[in-house]
Amino acid sequence: MRNFIAIFILLGTGFFSHGEDVWSSAQPGWNYQFPRDFGPHPDFKTEWWYFTGNLRSSDGHEFGYELTFFRQGISRNPPAGSRFIVRDLRFAHFTISDLSGGKFYFQEKTSRGAFGEAGFGDGSRLAWIDGWELQRQNDGTFTLHAVAEKMALTLQLETQKPPVIHGENGVSIKASGAGHASCYFSLTRLKTDGTLVLNGRSFSVTGQSWFDREWASNQLSPNQIGWNWFCLQLDDHTELMLYQMRRRDGSPDPASSGTFVDSGGRTIHLRAGDLRLIPLKKWNDYPIDWQVRIPLLGLDVKVTTPLPDQELALGTINYWEGATRIEGTRNGHPLRGVGYLELTGYRGALVDLQK
Numbered sequence: 001m002r003n004f005i006a007i008f009i010l011l012g013t014g015f016f017s018h019g020e021d022v023w024s025s026a027q028p029g030w031n032y033q034f035p036r037d038f039g040p041h042p043d044f045k046t047e048w049w050y051f052t053g054n055l056r057s058s059d060g061h062e063f064g065y066e067l068t069f070f071r072q073g074i075s076r077n078p079p080a081g082s083r084f085i086v087r088d089l090r091f092a093h094f095t096i097s098d099l100s101g102g103k104f105y106f107q108e109k110t111s112r113g114a115f116g117e118a119g120f121g122d123g124s125r126l127a128w129i130d131g132w133e134l135q136r137q138n139d140g141t142f143t144l145h146a147v148a149e150k151m152a153l154t155l156q157l158e159t160q161k162p163p164v165i166h167g168e169n170g171v172s173i174k175a176s177g178a179g180h181a182s183c184y185f186s187l188t189r190l191k192t193d194g195t196l197v198l199n200g201r202s203f204s205v206t207g208q209s210w211f212d213r214e215w216a217s218n219q220l221s222p223n224q225i226g227w228n229w230f231c232l233q234l235d236d237h238t239e240l241m242l243y244q245m246r247r248r249d250g251s252p253d254p255a256s257s258g259t260f261v262d263s264g265g266r267t268i269h270l271r272a273g274d275l276r277l278i279p280l281k282k283w284n285d286y287p288i289d290w291q292v293r294i295p296l297l298g299l300d301v302k303v304t305t306p307l308p309d310q311e312l313a314l315g316t317i318n319y320w321e322g323a324t325r326i327e328g329t330r331n332g333h334p335l336r337g338v339g340y341l342e343l344t345g346y347r348g349a350l351v352d353l354q355k
Contacts, residue, residue, distance in 0.1 A: 023073060023217035025179040030170035032185060034163060038136055038213065040120040041183075042087065045073040045217040049127050049134055051144060051157075052231070053192055053209030054323050054338040061203060062306070063196060064097035064323025064340070065153060067144050069127035069134060071120055073217075090118040092129045094146045096153070097323045098198060099306045104322075105198070106312045107148040142190070142211070155194035157209050159187045161265040166241065167257065168269055172214075174245060175221035175255050182216035188231070188239035188261050208233050210340065223247050226345015228277065230258075230292065230303060232326050234337035237263040240299075242270070242292070244277050246345060252277070260297055270294065283308040285346045286320040292328075301328030301335060318347040 024043040041047055048070045055063045070091040090113050095106040109129045111118035118129035127134045132146040142157040163185045166172045172184040190209040195202060210231045225248045232240040239261040245253035258270035274296050279287035281304075290303045303324050310322025319342065326337035 025217045026171045026181040026183045026215070027179075028169040028171050030183050032163070032165055032170065032183075035136065035140075037183075037185070038126055040071060040126075041215040042071075042073070044183075044215045047071050047215035048212070050212040050214070051134075051142075051209055052321070052323075052340040053155075053190070053207055054233075054340075055192065055196065055205040055207035057196075057203040057205050060100075062099040063198075063203075063205065064095075064099060064307075064310070065196070066093060066095040066321055066340075067132065067134070067146055067153065068093045069120075069129065069132075071127075088113070088120075090120075090127075090129050092127075092132050092146075093312065094132060094148055094151070094153070095310070095312065095321065096151045096196065096198060097307050097310050099323060101198075102307060104307060104310045105148075105151050107151075108312075108314060144194075150199050152197040153194070155192055155205075155209070157190040157192050157211070159211075160189045160191055161187070161239075161261065164188050164239075164241075164259060164261050164265070164267055166259050166269075173255050173257070174216075175224060175253065177221060179218045180221055180255070182214050184212070184214040186213070186231075186241060186259075187211040188241070189233060189237070208338065210239075220245075224253060224345075226343070228287070228290075229342040230277075230290075230324075230339060232292075232301070232303070232324075232337055232339040234326065234330075234335055236330070236335065240294075242275060242277070244272075244275065258294075260294070268297075270296065280304075283320075284311070286311065286343045288320065288322070288341070288343075290341075298331035299328070299335075300330075301326050301337075303339065303341065305341065319344045320346070 023045040050068045052066045072089045090111045092109045113119045120127050124135045135143040144155045146153050166184040171181040173181045192209045193206045196205045228244040230242040242258035244256040254272045256272040260268040276293035278291040281289035293300045305324050311320045321342045324339045324341050
């Protein structure tokens with residue numbers, strides 16, 4: 001779910017939109033096709049390519065990372081005449097969590113892409129903005145590259161499971177009412193290796209990544225304020241994605257759901273009634289530690305973070321996105337893992353995804 005994170009919200013996109021534009025909405029029955037759906041979907045207003053992962057260097061130094069590319073539609077049919085009149089705006093977020101060093105680094109980029117410095121869907125390049133780039137090679141592997149003031153990342157990622165489609169009948173429901181949904185799939189386990197540079201020091205790293213791909217035009221309802229999103233990569237080679245939509249009164253929305261992926265890549269759709277998500281600890285209003293119970297799966301785990309401050313404090317919107325550790329049981333047997341947690345709407349409601 002990762003999601004419609006809404007750097008787009010920063011813009012108050014009504015300023016840029018053309019009133020006559022009618023964007024496509026996520027409707028039941030979407031026919032996913034690969035590799036087509038790795039590429040852009042310009043008839044939808046928003047979409048993102050979202051990578052997170054947990055990495056370790058040869059000397060045991062632990063890191064988390066996020067690299068995400070966003071497309072925000074401005075007009076489906078922009079008038080011709082100037083390269084500065086563009087159809088889309090481009091955004092990207094890049095973070096490194098130095099889990100062993102206890103520090104969080106983040107940077108964002110925005111661009112119109114008027115001169116080709118940012119864009120989507122150009123041969124092997126799925127998304128890029130300045131020197132930050134996502135590529136998908138012919139053999140299905142991915143390459144990520146980003147360089148910022150104090151940090152850099154170059155990673156190769158190899159998927160170990162087929163794409164997982166979330167929701168039912170091709171769409172992931174986010175609220176009641178027609179059209180409050182997205183098309184959403186993930187690659188839940190990507191073998192990852194490469195190089196990470198932090199404050200001038202280079203690390204050879206290996207680990208696991210998670211890739212979320214999502215597109216939509218209309219998701220949140222006016223009574224929703226944000227969401228809690230979890231991705232869990234467990235040591236029995238299973239994965240779990242959960243999202244809990246939150247209403248303005250703080251209660252969970254019945255549209256919340258999730259997906260369990262077994263070791264062979266088969267999935268179980270989870271509804272709101274299957275989820276028991278209990279916050280345990282807060283940091284600056286964000287509930288960063290959780291008890292996660294899924295009775296249907298016999299799962300009872302704690303999701304905690306080794307680094308409380310993983311907030312992207314962007315000013316106009318802030319959200320928490322960070323590496324986590326998982327420990328607990330399934331059917332009474334010990335279970336551990338790693339993951340990522342995203343918390344939005346705790347420092348102001350998300351508004352641009354409401355219609």
